[in-house]
Amino acid sequence: MITFERVSKRFPDGTVAVASLDLEIPTGRTTVFVGPSGCGKTTSLRMINRMVDPTDGVISIDGADVRGKDPAELRRTIGYVIQQAGLFPHRTIIDNIATVPFLLGWSKAKAHARARELMELVGLLPEQARRYPHQLSGGQQQRVGVARALAADPPVLLMDEPFSAVDPVVRASLQEELLRLQAELHKTIVFVTHDIEEAVKLGDSVAVFRPGGHLAQVDHPERLLAVPADDFVEGFIGYDRGVRRLSFFRADALPLRSDIVLGEEDTVARARETVRAHGEPWVLVVHADRTPKGWLGEPALTAAEPDALLGSLATDPYGHVFRVAEDSLRSALDASVLSPAGRAVGVDAQGQVVGVVAQSELGSAIWSVGGEESDPAERGAVGSDG
Amino acid sequence: MGDQPLIDVDWILTNLGDPIGTSLLEHIKLSFLPILFGLLLALPLGVLSARWKPLYPPVLAGVNILYAIPSIALFFLVLPYTSFSMWTAVIPLTLYTLAILVPNVVDGLGQVPDHVRQAATAMGFGPMRRLLQVDLPVAVPFVIAGLRIASVATISMVSVASLVGLGGLGQLILTEGFRNYKFLTPILVGIVLSVALAFLVDGLLVLLQRWLTPWTRDDSRKAARAAAPAPEGDPA
Numbered sequence: 001m002i003t004f005e006r007v008s009k010r011f012p013d014g015t016v017a018v019a020s021l022d023l024e025i026p027t028g029r030t031t032v033f034v035g036p037s038g039c040g041k042t043t044s045l046r047m048i049n050r051m052v053d054p055t056d057g058v059i060s061i062d063g064a065d066v067r068g069k070d071p072a073e074l075r076r077t078i079g080y081v082i083q084q085a086g087l088f089p090h091r092t093i094i095d096n097i098a099t100v101p102f103l104l105g106w107s108k109a110k111a112h113a114r115a116r117e118l119m120e121l122v123g124l125l126p127e128q129a130r131r132y133p134h135q136l137s138g139g140q141q142q143r144v145g146v147a148r149a150l151a152a153d154p155p156v157l158l159m160d161e162p163f164s165a166v167d168p169v170v171r172a173s174l175q176e177e178l179l180r181l182q183a184e185l186h187k188t189i190v191f192v193t194h195d196i197e198e199a200v201k202l203g204d205s206v207a208v209f210r211p212g213g214h215l216a217q218v219d220h221p222e223r224l225l226a227v228p229a230d231d232f233v234e235g236f237i238g239y240d241r242g243v244r245r246l247s248f249f250r251a252d253a254l255p256l257r258s259d260i261v262l263g264e265e266d267t268v269a270r271a272r273e274t275v276r277a278h279g280e281p282w283v284l285v286v287h288a289d290r291t292p293k294g295w296l297g298e299p300a301l302t303a304a305e306p307d308a309l310l311g312s313l314a315t316d317p318y319g320h321v322f323r324v325a326e327d328s329l330r331s332a333l334d335a336s337v338l339s340p341a342g343r344a345v346g347v348d349a350q351g352q353v354v355g356v357v358a359q360s361e362l363g364s365a366i367w368s369v370g371g372e373e374s375d376p377a378e379r380g381a382v383g384s385d386g
Numbered sequence: 387m388g389d390q391p392l393i394d395v396d397w398i399l400t401n402l403g404d405p406i407g408t409s410l411l412e413h414i415k416l417s418f419l420p421i422l423f424g425l426l427l428a429l430p431l432g433v434l435s436a437r438w439k440p441l442y443p444p445v446l447a448g449v450n451i452l453y454a455i456p457s458i459a460l461f462f463l464v465l466p467y468t469s470f471s472m473w474t475a476v477i478p479l480t481l482y483t484l485a486i487l488v489p490n491v492v493d494g495l496g497q498v499p500d501h502v503r504q505a506a507t508a509m510g511f512g513p514m515r516r517l518l519q520v521d522l523p524v525a526v527p528f529v530i531a532g533l534r535i536a537s538v539a540t541i542s543m544v545s546v547a548s549l550v551g552l553g554g555l556g557q558l559i560l561t562e563g564f565r566n567y568k569f570l571t572p573i574l575v576g577i578v579l580s581v582a583l584a585f586l587v588d589g590l591l592v593l594l595q596r597w598l599t600p601w602t603r604d605d606s607r608k609a610a611r612a613a614a615p616a617p618e619g620d621p622a
Binding site: 049051071072073074075076078085087090091092099100103134145 | 499501502503504505506507508509510511512515520523524599600601
């Protein structure tokens with residue numbers, strides 16, 4: 001556990017970067033510092049590895065004051081990832097990754113073996129080992145940066161806006177990668193960002209800083225979205241926090257109906273009967289392997305011959321689907337909003353239709369998690385929203 | 387002069403060892419030592435100036451003022467202390483190289499991007515280790531660019547040292563060419579050897595840089611496209 005006790009940082013010019021910060025960062029979890037620029041989040045991060053020393057207060061790692069150690073030695077036990085990666089331009093990828101092992105006096109063979117292991121872990125190809133950093137793309141460089149920080153297997157990892165210099169697509173994949181790595185490694189990660197989306201996506205807990213170096217709120221990201229502590233936090237989170245919060249609730253509790261799902265071999269007469277019986281204006285047509293084909297609306301059914309097979313009719317596109325077992329309520333809501341039928345199609349891991357859900361039913365499900373006393377423990381299992 | 391051939395091959399052959407060979411060796415010695423001493427002085431001066439910024443303007447002003455002193459004057463200025471030893475040439479020429487080398491060392495040390503420097507510190511590099519393992523290696527292309535200019539300038543300036551009787555190819559041009567025979571062959575031989583020496587040293591420095599800085603070589607075509615244009619121009 002990393003503990004901040006009444007930590008303040010006043011710079012010589014009089015600006016207060018951090019004002020009496022009290023914070024506990026749990027071991028093995030990801031804590032995100034987020035806030036606008038000038039809120040002291042980066043300064044707070046850098047006080048952990050003594051890149052900055054506080055003017056007041058104590059920072060300790062597992063009970064030991066960080067100022068009790070030689071800064072250089074302390075830093076070799078704390079991984080650090082910086083924006084733009086900070087790779088050494090004159091060293092090969094493998095030597096960059098082996099930096100801290102070399103500093104710790106490992107043999108070259110051992111350091112390189114470890115570096116190769118990490119290259120594989122972060123998704124780099126073995127043939128990139130002898131390249132130089134400028135020969136890699138920004139996203140690949142940042143993977144090297146993460147590998148380098150992990151090289152000596154430090155229990156603590158500090159990440160200072162590591163993904164903000166890469167394009168959004170690459171950033172999303174690096175975020176996924178970090179979630180995957182963390183599920184495997186369980187490091188104590190402190191992650192600084194100004195992007196609340198990133199904070200909510202990556203953090204087990206999120207600490208929101210306000211300008212002037214004050215902590216505005218520390219909470220589980222779902223709680224943060226549900227119950228912002230004040231107007232500043234609410235404003236910082238943005239207007240659609242209600243919808244974003246749905247990312248934390250799984251779609252598998254939704255009441256899916258399969259009675260309006262019909263096969264290509266069914267007839268128009270059967271479909272009309274289904275529409276009448278259930279009072280539903282749409283039916284979903286599926287292929288023989290139960291993957292979705294498209295929607296048929298009541299007017300199209302009325303216009304068609306009663307003996308015609310559904311497979312022979314033109315259907316409306318089904319839009320995108322949600323995976324019932326993995327996706328969140330947010331994905332299901334999104335799928336229903338984009339569907340021409342106003343209904344979201346839920347599929348299993350093989351892409352076969354499990355059932356469909358209408359916006360009105362989604363509404364009830366959303367309403368049921370709308371209370372502030374929802375169970376954030378559900379979060380862990382929810383993947384990203386596609 | 388008029389009835390003499392432009393190149394007197396017989397003269398070259400009979401004088402190949404002395405004075406041509408000895409002048410050339412003398413010239414190499416008189417230019418190599420100032421470059422070496424210049425580098426040895428410029429590195430600490432540059433490192434201090436890069437680390438402690440207020441030092442740089444006075445250092446820069448100092449080396450530029452030295453550079454502005456005419457070489458002949460400087461040779462005569464040190465003459466009373468060094469008499470007719472090689473130091474009379476080596477000391478002034480060393481001082482001249484500083485005006486080229488110090489700014490290049492400082493610029494080279496400034497090439498390490500801020501994020502790289504911070505990452506080095508954050509991983510547990512102390513100041514000295516960072517200087518030796520990060521800042522200086524990254525500065526090498528700049529330092530060598532400075533050495534290339536300084537060596538060409540020094541090789542050409544050594545010739546002037548013969549005016550105070552210090553040898554080198556200048557001596558060949560001055561003594562053999564003008565005073566003794568007043569014919570062109572020694573003058574041309576002196577010029578050709580001096581220029582050839584400058585080219586050779588420049589080439590060797592380019593090879594040295596390629597050997598020392600494999601990361602600046604764009605073996606992969608991809609890198610050539612991705613990388614920004616090389617920061618330093620090609621000093622002529």
